[in-house]
Amino acid sequence: xxxxxxxxxxxxxxxxxxxxxxxxxxxxxxxxxxxxxxxxxxxxxxxxxxxxxxxxxxxxxxxxxxxxxxxxxxxxxxxxxxxxxxxxxxxxxxxxxxxxxxxxxxxxxxxxxxxxxxxxxxxxxxxxxxxxxxxxxxxxxxxxxxxxxxxxxxxxxxxxxxxxxxxxxxxxxxxxxxxxxxxxxxxxxxxxxxxxxxxxxxxxxxxxxxxxxxxxxxxxxxxxxxxxxxxxxxxxxxxxxxxxxxxxxxxxxxxxxxxxxxxxxxxxxxxxxxxxxxxx
Amino acid sequence: xxxxxxxxxxxxxxxxxxxxxxxxxxxxxxxxxxxxxxxxxxxxxxxxxxxxxxxxxxxxxxxxxxxxxxxxxxxxxxxxxxxxxxxxxxxxxxxxxxxxxxxxxxxxxxxxxxxxxxxxxxxxxxxxxxxxxxxxxxxxxxxxxxxxxxxxxxxxxxxxxxxxxxxxxxxxxxxxxxxxxxxxxxxxxxxxxxxxxxxxxxxxxxxxxxxxxxxxxxxxxxxxxxxxxxxxxxxxxxxxxxxxxxxxxxxxxxxxxxxxxxxxxxxxxx
Numbered sequence: 267x268x269x270x271x272x273x274x275x276x277x278x279x280x281x282x283x284x285x286x287x288x289x290x291x292x293x294x295x296x297x298x299x300x301x302x303x304x305x306x307x308x309x310x311x312x313x314x315x316x317x318x319x320x321x322x323x324x325x326x327x328x329x330x331x332x333x334x335x336x337x338x339x340x341x342x343x344x345x346x347x348x349x350x351x352x353x354x355x356x357x358x359x360x361x362x363x364x365x366x367x368x369x370x371x372x373x374x375x376x377x378x379x380x381x382x383x384x385x386x387x388x389x390x391x392x393x394x395x396x397x398x399x400x401x402x403x404x405x406x407x408x409x410x411x412x413x414x415x416x417x418x419x420x421x422x423x424x425x426x427x428x429x430x431x432x433x434x435x436x437x438x439x440x441x442x443x444x445x446x447x448x449x450x451x452x453x454x455x456x457x458x459x460x461x462x463x464x465x466x467x468x469x470x471x472x473x474x475x476x477x478x479x480x481x482x483x484x485x486x487x488x489x490x491x492x493x494x495x496x497x498x499x500x501x502x503x504x505x506x507x508x509x510x511x512x513x514x515x516x517x518x519x520x521x522x523x524x525x526x527x528x529x530x531x532x533x534x535x536x537x538x539x540x541x542x543x544x545x546x
Numbered sequence: 547x548x549x550x551x552x553x554x555x556x557x558x559x560x561x562x563x564x565x566x567x568x569x570x571x572x573x574x575x576x577x578x579x580x581x582x583x584x585x586x587x588x589x590x591x592x593x594x595x596x597x598x599x600x601x602x603x604x605x606x607x608x609x610x611x612x613x614x615x616x617x618x619x620x621x622x623x624x625x626x627x628x629x630x631x632x633x634x635x636x637x638x639x640x641x642x643x644x645x646x647x648x649x650x651x652x653x654x655x656x657x658x659x660x661x662x663x664x665x666x667x668x669x670x671x672x673x674x675x676x677x678x679x680x681x682x683x684x685x686x687x688x689x690x691x692x693x694x695x696x697x698x699x700x701x702x703x704x705x706x707x708x709x710x711x712x713x714x715x716x717x718x719x720x721x722x723x724x725x726x727x728x729x730x731x732x733x734x735x736x737x738x739x740x741x742x743x744x745x746x747x748x749x750x751x752x753x754x755x756x757x758x759x760x761x762x763x764x765x766x767x768x769x770x771x772x773x774x775x776x777x778x779x780x781x782x783x784x785x786x787x788x789x790x791x792x793x794x795x796x797x798x799x800x801x802x803x804x805x806x807x808x809x810x811x812x813x814x815x816x
Contacts, residue, residue, distance in 0.1 A: 281720050282637055285629035286645070289690065292626055293649055296683050300663035307666050352565050355558040370566050373796055374573075378749040380770045384785060385572035393585060393778050395575055423569065455554060484656030487751045487766075491773050500658050500752075507662065520662050524655035531654050 304517050311514025318518045321499075327519065330502040337417060337498065338482035344418075345425040345478050346471055353433030354463060358442060368434070375427040379420075379487025386420045386492060387411045412494050420488040425481065429474040436470030469538035476534030480527040499523055573789065579782035597783035601772075605784060608768035609791070615678060615764060616747040619685040623743050626686070627693035628736060632728055634694070635701035636710075649694060652687040657752030660687060665756065678762045684753040689746050693739035700735030701728070738802055745795045765791070 309315045321327045356368055374382070390396045391411035400408035410416055444466065448458045464471070486500040497505070499519065507516035580598065584591035630649075634642045652660050661684060669675050706728060713723045729736075751766040758767050765788055772781045 282633045286633040289626040289630040289649070289694075290645065292686070293690075296664065297652055297660065297687050298648075300667040301660070303667045304659070304663035348565055351558065352562040355562055359555065359559075361559075367562065367566055369797070369800055370570050371562075372800065373793065374569050376745045376749055376792065376796055376799075378751040378766050378769075380751045380766055380773065381749075381785060381788065384769070384773050384781060385576065387773070388575040388579065388778075388782070389572050395571070398588075423572075426565065426569065480654065484658070484752075486656065486658055486755075487770070490755070490770060493774070500656060503658055503662075504756075513662075513666070517662055517666065520656065520659035524659040527656060528651065528654045 301521075305521060308514050308518035308521060311512065311518075313514070317514050318522060320515055321519050321522050327502060327515075330497045330499050333414075333496055334483060334499040337414065337421065337496075338479050341418060341421040341425055341482045342475050342479045344422055345429045346475050348422075349426055349429035349433050349474065350467070350471065353430045354437045354467070356430075357434045357437035358445075371430055372427045374423065375431070377424060379424065379485050379489075380491045381487075382420050382424045383488040383491025385423065386416050386488070390416055390419065412492055414494070414496050416492050417489060417494060417496065417498070420492065421482050421485060424485075424488070425478045428481075429478055432470050432474040432477075433467060436467050440466045472534050472538050476530050480530045483530075484523060484527050576782045576785045576789070579779055580786040581783070582779060585778050585782070597779045598787065600780055601784045601787055604780075605765075605768045605772070605787075608763045608765045609787065611678060611762065612748050612765035613791075615682055615685060616744045618682055619689055619747040620740055620743050622682070622686045623690050623693040624736070624740070627690050627739070628697055628729075628732065631694045631697035631701060631735075632706075632724070632732070635698050635706055646694070646698070650691045653691050657684070657688065657750075658756065660684065661753040661756035676759050676761065681754055681757045681762060681764065684757050685747045685750055688750060688753060689743040692742045692746065693736075696739030696742065697732050697735040700732055704731050706731060734802075738799070741795060741799045741802060745792060745799065748792055748795070 308317050311317050313320060316323075321331055352371065356364065356371075377385075388394055389411070390409065392409055394409070394411060396410075397408050400406065411419075440463075444462050445458055448462050453461070484500060485498070486504065489496075489498045489501045490504075500523070503516050503519045503523070506512050506519070578589070579585045581593050581595065582589065582591060583594045583596070630645075634646055664680070664684060665675075668680070674680055709727050709731065710723050713727045718726065749766060750764075751770065754764050754767055755770065758764060763771070769781075769784055769788060772784045776784075
């Protein structure tokens with residue numbers, strides 16, 4: 267060991283402590299502590315600790331939970347299919363306008379849910395493009411922005427860019443020679459898909475799917491803008507908090523929802539060994 | 547290419563273009579509606595900047611507040627996140643991984659839960675609750691992991707430890723090494739992280755909706771308000787103002803971040 271390493275060994279631990287401390291203190295004071303308080307607070311209502319079970323024992327909350335899970339699962343399946351097809355295609359072919367197409371497909375990645383909700387209204391709302399076109403064609407008013415279909419479209423909208431990026435990155439790393447070999451051995455496109463592409467992309471599909479599902483479960487802005495009658499769980503929590511002022515229930519349900527989304531991401535990460543992060 | 551492969555290519559291209567249209571057409575609609583005198587009449591009703599002007603007179607405060615918040619959030623993330631990322635990169639250990647996981651939680655858990663927790667613990671402190679710093683805290687919690695991960699990915703890929711040992715053997719002290727070795731090398735990660743942080747802060751709604759007061763409305767909060775209560779043209783014009791702010795950031799991110807993005811993926815693969 268030379269002098270330099272020896273000298274680094276001494277000051278570095280104090281330095282590390284000094285540099286890491288501010289972030290750790292802020293995180294502790296403004297996230298860990300409030301979340302711990304929230305966990306205790308949730309049990310302080312009429313139901314006590316049973317508040318944590320209310321989401322499965324209370325029919326209205328259970329219904330909300332089920333529709334949220336079904337919606338999120340449907341969105342995840344559809345996004346994986348769309349993002350998978352477009353992602354593999356874009357990673358395997360180069361053509362004029364390729365970069366522009368990828369740029370446009372990933373552009374809405376950081377659009378907030380509220381804006382996505384409004385874009386769905388412009389597409390399928392009372393004065394939306396689809397409705398106006400249908401009317402012009404004499405098909406009557408076609409409005410579905412404020413229904414389950416509208417929510418589905420909105421969630422699809424904010425999910426596609428992120429899933430597409432993940433699949434593209436994975437497909438770039440998958441050796442095209444594998445597909446070539448399968449093709450030259452007489453495999454049909456369907457067999458190539460089944461036996462080469464899907465197994466090769468499995469880790470990416472799992473992590474992108476988990477991210478998409480977790481984001482959909484926790485999404486609030488889109489449902490808020492569309493103001494649908496279908497209460498997705500985040501909307502139910504919000505209504506409980508503001509309208510019925512049952513804060514303990516709202517706190518308990520938000521913690522359960524948080525635990526579920528975290529768990530989905532953690533399971534996916536364990537299954538794939540890849541870093542997964544949600545951004546709602 | 548065989549005929550069949552050729553056909554498949556065109557089918558897939560059409561599918562991809564249709565997907566792209568689904569994402570881009572609504573943006574085009576909002577641009578059009580924001581400058582249409584009357585949306586119901588379509589472009590034939592004439593074009594106007596009236597709605598944009600109206601949005602500015604009604605909501606310019608929210609635009610300014612969102613920009614100030616984003617800059618404050620960025621400064622906080624730089625001061626908290628960059629040093630933390632350096633420590634995590636320099637001392638990889640179980641504890642470092644646990645810290646990295648922990649600070650990720652406000653992103654993995656829906657913003658609603660974090661906002662409720664903040665309100666319940668600190669809501670009684672009225673001066674804090676009623677100020678923009680209450681929102682700032684939420685934004686910092688939500689964006690910090692992106693800064694940390696972005697810097698961490700770059701530092702991990704350049705083997706900062708060896709570089710530092712080299713500098714130390716030449717007699718550079720810890721602060722000098724930070725300034726002349728670590729920070730210049732971390733620059734691409736800091737840049738990519740900064741763009742991400744500003745973009746996320748400007749667009750954050752889920753937490754902000756719970757944390758704001760009528761006096762501390764941000765741009766997305768104002769948007770939600772306009773979507774619920776204003777005519778479609780004004781809501782569209784306001785959306786256009788928002789897009790004008792956020793789309794350049796997103797394009798910059800696409801231009802600047804590919805290395806950092808793939809870096810994150812590579813690091814996560816370990």
